[in-house]
Amino acid sequence: MDARFVETLTPFLPFLHGETITEDTPLRTYGLDSMQAIELMFALEDSLGVSLPDEALVEETFATAGNLWAATRAAQGADAVTAGTESV
Amino acid sequence: MSAPAQAAPAPAGFSSALSASLRAEVDQVAALAARHATDHDDRAEFPLAVLDALRPRLLGLLVPTRYGGPGGSVDDLVDVTIELGRADMSTAMVFAMHCQQVAAIAGHAGPRLAAELLPEIAAGRMYLASVTTEAGKGGHLMSARAELGARDGLLEIDRFAPVVTGGLHADGYLITMRSPQARSDGEISLVFARRDQVEVAQRGTWNPLGMRASHSIALQLTGRVPEDQVIGEHGAFRRIAMNTFGPLAHLGWSAAWLGTASGALARVVSVLRGPERSRSDFSSELLLTRLSTARQRLDTVHAMVRYTAGAVRRAVEEDADLSHPRHQLLVNALKLTASEQCHRAIDDLVTALGMRHGYLKDSPTGLERALRDLRSAALNYSNDRLHLADGRLTLLDQEVRYA
Structure with a gap:
């Protein structure tokens, strides 16, 4: 996952208590509620310049960090990748 | 002359393929519920005789055929609930909420638990109550305070719930609790507990304004159940709520409210056309307009109930994701619309008929009880809370597409 993605995601997980975010990290378990999901979506738009399409806004997308990262990457498309987004 | 071998045409009121014998059973139960409704309302008593009449076949309506049930659909649930609601809203609510629990088991329970429970439900031995309310969380479904204990392969339940419809008479409960060692209130498990x-x-007494026969009392439940009585897995409640609990609750409740208001309008028309009709001024534009408005409200709700039931059925058939905002918005809009419009329709009719047939308890229109019963609709999962959720969902559906 992209470092900036993880950095953007972290404040939305109040029960993370310093643990490392992995692809399997369950976002709801760590405190992402439906209000925060909207704020997170706006934050991803601001920090990564990516807008998740309406079709991606299902429960599954917000189930784990990996799912959200996959949806984010899909939305970024080829342009964002060639623009130098690094994977970690 | 022999009749061709084909299904009997569905009588008015039934849109689905419910079998003729099941339809006859619904009519019998509705007639029984209608006979008992005034007494149960007066005494705020649970309709035990009506529950017993529902047991032989109707409690198992949504049990799939492979478990011995009739494999009823969402449309069947709507049909039956509307018919029961015409007679008594409490009975319709009790039935619809039980079916919501059955759907959760049929759709999400593990194979062992499903094989144990579903045949029992089909045989009418298992009336299920829903335990989702909790003090201090403001009616928020996706949040739980009391945590399941986990010890020696058993789950420990110690749960207070302020509102459990039919809770004293249930044979089993589906209970939401914080998952064992949950990190947040949003990590919720749905667990089954048998009555024994x-x-x-x-806790406390039951003496409400309306829905009096639903006997929705406060309960404290304590006990231990095997680990495999969790529906789905720990933490799965959110998924179950989005795909099954929420849609079926809102469909079932809306059908109950629509049935209640439809029954009341039918009785109003019957009174207006009955022996006292010379007292009514059918040239009154006010009366005609109020009748029209009431009917318009009910047709609006009916169209929404049918459309939403179809959307939910198609989503289930196609294994589509009901968590998408446009699906959630439709299901929530149904609840908001039905709760407001059914109550408003009855309120209009009270105004139209005046003090005697609109307001007196013993009028054959039954408007007085219907109005009290339907006042609960906006509170039964608060419309205020639902509007907040819908506001958020609206922000998520930028393109404004419809389910």
């Missing part, structure tokens, strides 16, 4: 696995203590 938990101690059930009533």
Whole structure:
């Protein structure tokens, strides 16, 4: 996952208590509620310049960090990748 | 002359393929519920005789055929609930909420639990109550305070719930609790408890404005159940709520409210056209307009109930994701619309008929009880809370597409 993605995601997980975010990290378990999901979506738009399409806004997308990262990457498309987004 | 071998045409009121014998059973139960409704309302008593009449076949309506049920659909649930609601809203609510629990088991329980429970439900031995309310969380479904204990392969339940419809008379409970060692209130498990696995203590009394026969008392449940009585897996409640609990609750409740208001309008028309009709001024534009408005409200709700039931059925058939905002918005809009419009329709009719047939308890229109019963609709999962959720969902559906 992209470092900036993880950095953007972290404040939305109040029960993370310093643990490392992995692809399997369950976002709801760590405190992402439906209000925060909207704020997170706006934050991803601001920090990564990516807008998740309406079709991606299902429960599954917000189930784990990996799912959200996959949806984010899909939305970024080829342009964002060639623009130098690094994977970690 | 022999009749061709084909299904009997569905009588008015039934849109689905419910079998003729099941339809006859619905009519019998509705007639029984209608006979008992005034007494149960007066005494705020649960309709035990009506529950017993529902047991032989109707409690198992949504049980799939492979488990011995009739494999009823969402449309069947709507049909039956509307018909029961015409007679008594409490009975319709009790039935619809039980079916919501059955759907959760049929759709999400593990194979062992499903194989144990579903045949029992089909045989009418298992009336299920829903335990989702909790003090201090403001009616928020996706949040739980009391945590399941986990010890020696058993789950420990110690749960207070302020509102459990029919809770004293249930044979089993589906209970939401914080998952064992949950990190947040949003990590919720749905667990089944058989009546003999938990101690059930009533807290307080039940003396409400309406829905009096639903006997929705406060309960304290304590006991231990095997680990495999979790529906789905720990933490799965959110998924179950989005795909099954929420849609079926809102469909079932809306059908109950629509049935209640439809029954009341039918009785109003019957009174207006009855022996006292010379007292009514059918040239009154006010009367005609109020009748029209009431009917318009009910046709609006009916169209929405049918459309939403179809959307939910198609989503289930196609294994589509009901968590998408446009699906959630439709299901929530149904609840908001039905709760407001059914109550408003009855309120209009009270105004139209005046003090005697609009307001007196013993009028054959039954408007007085219908108005009290339907006042609960906006509170039964608060419309205020639902509007907040819908506001958020609206922000997520930028393109404004419809389910």
